[in-house]
Amino acid sequence: MTRTGRDTARGTRAAPPGEGAGPVRRPSRRGAWVLGYAFVAPTVVLTVLFSLVPLGMLLWRSLYSGGVFDFAPTFVGLDNYTAMLAEDGGRALGVTGLYTAGFIVLTMGAGLGLGLLLNSRAPGVARLRAPFVIPLVVPVVATALIWANMFAPRFGLVNRLLGALNLPQADFLSSPGLALLAVLTFGAWQFFGQNVILYVAALKSVPRDVLDAASVDGAGAWRRFRHVQWPMMRRQTLLIWVVTTLTGLQTFTQIYVLTQGGPDGATSTALYYVYNEGFVQFDTGRANAMGVALFLLSLLVTMAQLWLAGRADRAR
Template identity: 40%
Template sequence: MANATDAPPRRTAAEKPRDPARGNSANTSSLLQRREGRSGYLFIAPTTVLLTIFYLWPLLQTVGYSFTSWNPASGDAGAFVGFQNYADLVSAGDFLRALGNTGMYVAVVVPLTLAIGLVLASLLAQPFRGRSIYRALLFVPYIAPVAGSALIFSYLLSPLGGVVNGVLSALGVPPIGFLTTEPWALISVMVFSVWQGVGYSMIIYSAALSAIPPSYYEAAKLDGAGPIRRFFSVSLPLVGPTTGFLAVTGVIGALQVFTQVYVLTQGGPLRSTETVLYFIYQQGFVFFNGGSASAAAVVLLAVGIIVSVIQLRVLSRREPVELI
């Protein structure tokens, strides 16, 4: 009878013979992954270089100039002044007023643009004759040149021969200097910006509404919901992600408003329509105070980042809505 000690020893997992085919397959897969990784780096290299040259490097230069007395006219980098430019911005009432005007502009233009765009998209969601023409007409202001549209808008609001004041005069209302008096100047800039951007919001919302299954609306109809109830109970919640996207991009764009102010009011009257970007333009290219302009640009960048982070955090806390 054989002893138990005579049994052949068992092989551990480490001692088991490896399959040569499996090892070669793993090596081949790893080699292909490395090659794909190198190819990916080659594809993104041109974009990375361009972004570094035209975005990252100028950004670093702006931050550096904000601590100096740089003069863009002479090209002189100037002396290092530390945080003096930032202290001057805080103590100067002009920058704070420009910051307040920008905040008011963002708080009014962005919500109105989104609300009107959503309403128009809902009205144009139902098929009817000529729907594409209406959509195109509403989208034209967004793709039209801002400067040209602003010039036409200023002519319409002119107190001398303007169409709007002509209608008011026919109604017995005295002419109003929409672009030369407070608070009408800032209101006029806001109205023009809403008119210009509502077409874009309408197109994006139209795409979002078209993705909602018709069965949702049919079920709401069976429950006795009318058009307004269906809008608030079905359409509005399901386009929430689109609203978040438009809100973030809209705030970023509104913080950088410049052309409308430059063409319509040039910051007047008495700086009542001056925004942060227009303040940067004045400091850098009119008064040649490059250090102050750079400091204001850095502050505007910081404000944009903070607002965007807050918006994204709020949006990330919302429960996702799935269409099934």
């Protein structure tokens, strides 16, 4: 078949005799920029409407006093911040930091340990992957009510186990120290399954031939993890660290159902303080001030984590 026939069969027009094929017309640079901005415009607009605008309103409203339905608030400047920190707000930030630190240790430690177990070739381990997803799909309120019954002082499962072991029983949700421990235990159980999934995915991303080469060189299980697996999943670990930290800083439902911030404010975190001041005490000024403080704390912690991770990468 001639060239003209092939072009006709493909549905293209052959160039007239004596004329070469015309240059391919490419979109201009301006057209490419316009098309790119058109694709990202919906995301930018939604981010501005539902993130930046509410954040600006939160910052502006934190400088005024008044209730939720007060349409003529009074400008007080930074008085809401000083009052918030001088009263229960400073303690709530401290409880939030303590809870978040324990939450990170428990969820990341359990997630990594179980991730290594599920990634092993032990027989029957693959069947254990499903139970760790259950806490993620069950509503938090329903599981919180179950855990509240487990920590009940007389008929709760935890006290029954302590009694069976001849150990002293306790009223976990009424003791300041034990209440925070009970809430932390429930929060870690509710979330650690996500870290298990993320760590299993990170371990699966490590090339198998690299691990086999390390085994051939005589590296045991610990040395393979220390010198091969752990360095190769640093970025995934950073992601897990940041997500876990932000989740711990924003905990609310577990405390609302189990302790409602008690006893004596021992489990009142920053987000619960926002709820209590804004929707129970109807003092939106202090609630907004705490919201701004929590946002800045989350931002600073995330930036510090990214800086530390970047510094560790540069040190290598």
